[in-house]
Amino acid sequence: MAQSEETPTMTTPHRPLHSGFGAASTAEDVIEGIDLTGRVAIVTGGYSGIGLETSRVLRAAGAEVVVPARDPERARGALKKIDGVRVEPMDLMDPASVDAFAQRFLASGRPLHILVNSAGIMATPLTRDARGHEAQFATNHLGHFRLVERLWPALVAAHGARVVALSSRGIRFSPVVFDDLHFERRAYEPFLAYGQSKTANALFAVELDRRGRAEGVRAFAVHPGQIIDTGLSKHLSEEALRAAGALDEQGRPLRDPARQQKTVGQGAATGVWCATSPQLDGLGGVYCENCDISPVVAAEDEAGWRADPGLAGVLPYAVDPKAAARLWEVSERLTA
Template sequence: MTTAQQPLPSGFGPASTADDVIKGIDLTGKVAVVTGGYSGIGLETARVLRAAGAEVVVPARDVARARAALREVDGAEVEPMDLIDPASVDAFAGRFLASGRPLHILVNSAGIMATPLTRDARGYESQFATNHLGHFRLVARLWPALVAAGGARVVPVSSRGIRFSPVVFDDLHFEHRPYEPFLAYGQSKTANALFAVELDRRGRAEGVRAFSVHPGMIIDTGLAKHLSEEALRAAGALDDRGRPVRDPARQFKTVPQGAATGVWCATSPQLDGLGGVYCENVDISPLVTADEEAEWRSGSALPGVLPYAVDPEAAARLWEVSKRLTA
């Protein structure tokens, strides 16, 4: 049975940082892979996990940039991998499995947002292909190492962007409808949340649990590079001087605050025996009710997750579709 989608409560909150939530946790002997671990919240996640004693591996499309960014994360490993290229994902996973190490933590933080319409070599829309299918393939290839850990956690980084779109199974790649960058982004983030639901259901018997997370709105990470300043102002993310707004109660967070929920999901003993849930503000999110939905979609700071993003039937269907698309 999937864990109830309701807060614990954890004792943490919107302003908690990654350092706050990992305090007192020793990861010596644990191995973590952090995609996107060389920028934004991924870099902060890699730093904090490494500081707690974990071996940290960062697969990166741009190896030189990753090594430069991780200079101060002593001992972090960088390996080449491009999520949108199946052969590259397979090669990375093959090298990791050949090392013989178990994998205790997999944080899927890499992603793209609101990009112009592009397609990969298979003809798949790039946001869905990168944010969801690339990570789906990565988890499948690393499965033996996750099981070998004897207790592993997978953390897909989703987003409040789920409000833009469910997974549109009849037209995943915008072949029959006009392309809209945020619809595609929303679909990919809903897919991340659904992936955690079904992955947890399938993996719990072998000790693999999954949690999706909304990190908050953190615009100084590079993820928002395709958005204009005007769009960011309209979203309330920039003040009248063009500076990032910092108000964690309204989801506008610093990088350390944005990394906190993912690190908590990856490491906290508070979540032992739980899984398959969407989390934010360092706790399990409540479901958005029908009465709350209009306010929630309007961009309010009301916490919660839309039911379609944690629906078990949709999650099972997405799993089967993803298997077919990734062969």
């Protein structure tokens, strides 16, 4: 992907569009009436949780859906009730595997209209990939960064592609710490690492959109909500989930969309909206939640925002164009 000569600036203002949808909207709600016949979509993590629901509704709307998976057999089992979804092997932690998947896709000659980067890990014990990169940053950000770079010709060939990066309100835990990305000099804390990776996802969308918009490639970052019955929280104890307000006293998931406690269908809605809605034509480089563009949290409001999961907004450091450009350059070096 060529370096853009533009000065880093926001592409689209961080102001809500008043889309008509909201926190309780589902993926089926936002895609109603949209025909994706002839469109090709890739959904990483598209065989579990939010990714599975995303694959289902995109396919139901007529899209050709490809799901890359580290465990293809498990993915095929999860997707067996959705006719026509193709599963391909790919491991985001393995650069050669990402390259091989991208090469197979490019060899097919198909354009890529929608790429939803839904796969991810959360709050894992300290693990490193073969290059020594911390696993959450390597999986959630670097693997998807490499995938987009390798699939770039297919995205450009779509003449109007969208890339959706699943971020999270986990951005509140940490900015991207450029001086020690891989916890080599600071104590490892699972949620700090997770937060850094989710901030990286948001910044990735900012810079990808800046670089890609002249060629019709637009990018969006998404906070899906707090959905714990997806497998993402498997490294957390029930006690920790209850303390975080995610479970009731009987160990059941709490559901309150106004406080970001969502069903899988509600959690998939914002990503599907970003991937398909005509309301976003000509827009990009923004962080979205509850099926709308999020406002940026003012400095005086940060404490309240961090404490109240129901407040909409994104922290400034997660959409800072200069940090986004720096992260891109660092990511290029790390992925060689």
